[in-house]
Amino acid sequence: MKLHEYQSKNIFSKYGIPIPKGRVATTAQEAKQIAEELGGRVVVKSQVLVGGRGKAGGVKLAKDAAEAEQLATQILSMEIKGLPVRKVLVDEASAIDQEIYFAITDDRASKKPVLIASAAGGVDIEEVAAKTPEKIIKAYIDPLLGLREYQARDVAVAIDLPRDYWKDFTKIAMGLWEVYKNTDASLAEINPLVITKDKKLIALDGKMMIDDNALFRQPDLAEMRDTDEDAPAEIEARKYGLSFIKLDGDIGCMVNGAGLAMTSMDVIKLFGGEPANFLDVGGGADSKKVAAAMRIILTDQNVKAVLFNIFGGITRCDEVARGILVAMDEVKPSVPMVVRLVGTNAEEGRKLLENANMITAETLADAAKKSVEAAKKGK
Amino acid sequence: MSILVDKNTRLIVQGITGNEGLFHTTQMAAYGTNVVGGVTPGKGGEWVLDGKIPVFDSVKSAKDATDANATIIFVPARFAPDAMFEAADAGIPLIICITEGVVIHDMMRVRNYLDQKKVRLIGPNCPGLLTPGEAKVGIIPGDIAIPGNVGVVSRSGTLTYEVLYAMKNLGMGASTCVGIGGDPVNGTNFIDVLEMFEHDPKTEKVNMIGEIGGNEEEKAADFIAAKMTKPVASFIAGQTAPPGKRMGHAGAIIEGGAGTAADKIKALEAAGVKVAKHPEEIPTLL
Known part of the structure; x- marks a missing residue:
């Protein structure tokens, strides 16, 4: 789950990381008022969950409150990478001497958190990483020990930070570690961390991602989820613990397991069809989940056929079959259905579906071919 | 020969009395896997599979009684890290964790701890191991x-x-x-x-x-x-x-x-x- 800049910075602030004064506005009027409170010179920043906001014109400097209102009007009517801007953050403007990149994230290769810093921070950090990797400093953190202060100091030295800033930098590093650890973040990023003309370190921008699996123990963060940008079907799917992504094709897919779900899409495409979605019902899916999955697939008007590919392991095919029957009864689908059940309790499952008027298949290739044919006929 | 599991595997099941744990214990035993015991805190002394498999309160007590050399974990995600730490501390050299949805931060701590103990972990979020004709340790x-x-x-x-x-x-x-x-x-x-x-x-x-x-x-x-x-x-x-x-x-x-x-x-x-x-x-x- 991604957090907005303003949400991330509010969390940073609670952990003692200095951030600019500012607040979120949803109207230009509000933006003007905040700018007045902050003394006029402000930055108006669109709050959308994509990168590259600045380059898209979604971050602008205003010299007074009137201009802040004008810019807010403009930014609040923008779309950035297809996402409408619904909120702006109005921050007091800072006079910047240097921009530093600073983040803590999960490192898959070492199985440890890693602190990443660079003296060349700012909007082009990815280019810096690609072209001059020696400018990126990394410190691996023992997850059982946590970040140690000496590691933060070593990083300060490695990015050539003047000695006067080491103490504050270390404090920010320890704060960011606590943020990362206590929020179960997969990313806690400050870019840029700036040195201002009056010699202060401030987190000018912030980005956080939270491990979805940890939300059960992060109720406050779970409430911050911005669902404005998710398709309604994806929100509905999440409620039932289904993993669903809408795609542009016409063959709905319901599969157990992410790998097999992706493979089913691959094989549909291999035989000339286009998948309408990715849907993983998960391990141990019960009939309730299956019925919800079928409703979600069939709300897509583009769907001309549905492929059920279930290879039972922890999931039992008879449970899935019961779910299909419940959903068929409720939704009364008019499109052809191709079903393939193999593995745990497959025999019982097939028997349950005997009278359900479905096309059956033995192999995955066979199932994909049959659903591609069925979808073509439905056009 | 084969790798990791075979006829000599002596397996315990953590979460043996749960829905998934019991279902798959039944399947594994029916396949011929040598399931020597199970663990569910608070249910020590009970038996499952018609009195064939004893249940213990802790991995340590299960290991002491059965000399298990592998464990499989079927507990919910929020308890899985603790189950892995417990198995490692009890001296089980091979841990298979089936559980899906374990928090990544927890997994980093588990993995670094297990590495220090030289314990082999398979998973989490995996279907386990199968050596056909010898042992099925998983789903x-x-x-x-x-x-x-x-x-x-x-x-x-x-x-x-x-x-x-x-x-x-x-x-x-x-x-x-x-x-x-x-x-x-x-x-x-x-x-x-x-x-x-x-x-x-x-x-x-x-x-x-x-x-x-x-x-x-x-x-x-x-x-x-x-x-x-x-x-x-x-x-x-x-x-x-x-x-x-x-x-x-x-x-x-x-x-x-x-x-x-x-x-x-x-x-x-x-x-x-x-x-x-x-x-x-x-x-x-x-």
Whole structure:
């Protein structure tokens, strides 16, 4: 789950990381008022969950409150990478001497958190990483020990930070570690961390991602989820613990397991069809989940056929079959259905579906071919 | 011979009295796996499977009574890290964690602790292990594979079944099938298993099933080119997945163009691996 800049910075602030004064506005009027409170010179920043906001014109400097209102009007009517801007953050403007990149994230290769810093921070950090990797400093953190202060100091030295800033930098590093650890973040990023003309370190921008699996123990963060940008079907799917992504094709897919779900899409495409979605019902899916999955697939008007590919392991095919029957009864689908059940309790499952008027298949290739044919006929 | 599990495996089940735990204990015992006990705190002294398998309160007491040398974990995600720590502290050398949805921060702590103790972890979020005809330690349906000389290693669960089933239909058997799981932080990776297969006399060739995200397949390709003498065939799931979309697995995120199916296939083919277009084609490549 991604957090907005303003949400991330509010969390940073609670952990003692200095951030600019500012607040979120949803109207230009509000933006003007905040700018007045902050003394006029402000930055108006669109709050959308994509990168590259600045380059898209979604971050602008205003010299007074009137201009802040004008810019807010403009930014609040923008779309950035297809996402409408619904909120702006109005921050007091800072006079910047240097921009530093600073983040803590999960490192898959070492199985440890890693602190990443660079003296060349700012909007082009990815280019810096690609072209001059020696400018990126990394410190691996023992997850059982946590970040140690000496590691933060070593990083300060490695990015050539003047000695006067080491103490504050270390404090920010320890704060960011606590943020990362206590929020179960997969990313806690400050870019840029700036040195201002009056010699202060401030987190000018912030980005956080939270491990979805940890939300059960992060109720406050779970409430911050911005669902404005998710398709309604994806929100509905999440409620039932289904993993669903809408795609542009016409063959709905319901599969157990992410790998097999992706493979089913691959094989549909291999035989000339286009998948309408990715849907993983998960391990141990019960009939309730299956019925919800079928409703979600069939709300897509583009769907001309549905492929059920279930290879039972922890999931039992008879449970899935019961779910299909419940959903068929409720939704009364008019499109052809191709079903393939193999593995745990497959025999019982097939028997349950005997009278359900479905096309059956033995192999995955066979199932994909049959659903591609069925979808073509439905056009 | 085979790798990791065989007739000498003495298995305990953590979470044995739960729904999933009990169901799969029944299946594993029916397959012939030597399940010597189970653990559910608060239910020590009870028996399951018609009085055949004793339940203990802790892994330590189960290990003391049964001399178990492997454990399989079926507890919910929020309790799984503790279950893994407990198994490691009780001195069990092989832990298989089936549980899906374990928090990554917890997994980093678990993995670093287990490494210090030199404990082998398979998973989490994996289907476990199957040495056909000898031991099933996990949730892979036993009847979809037959004994043979092909080592199978996979990041996926059900996709693995697909491949085993296609192999069986062609009369091709497996030495051992290892599901390493799809999470970004897990216990055992492709290279660990490829190395075990390379040294296993019963394994003559290997099927490796990967998916988009991360760079484990690319690293495995380097290893295959440098160290493997046995032939390897592969399939990579997610060839048609749109970039930047998250396909369920935490591991299946395409990061900045890296970890795409095309990149992985290129790396594997350069290492002399035959890559299948669909999973049912893999067995025909060996």
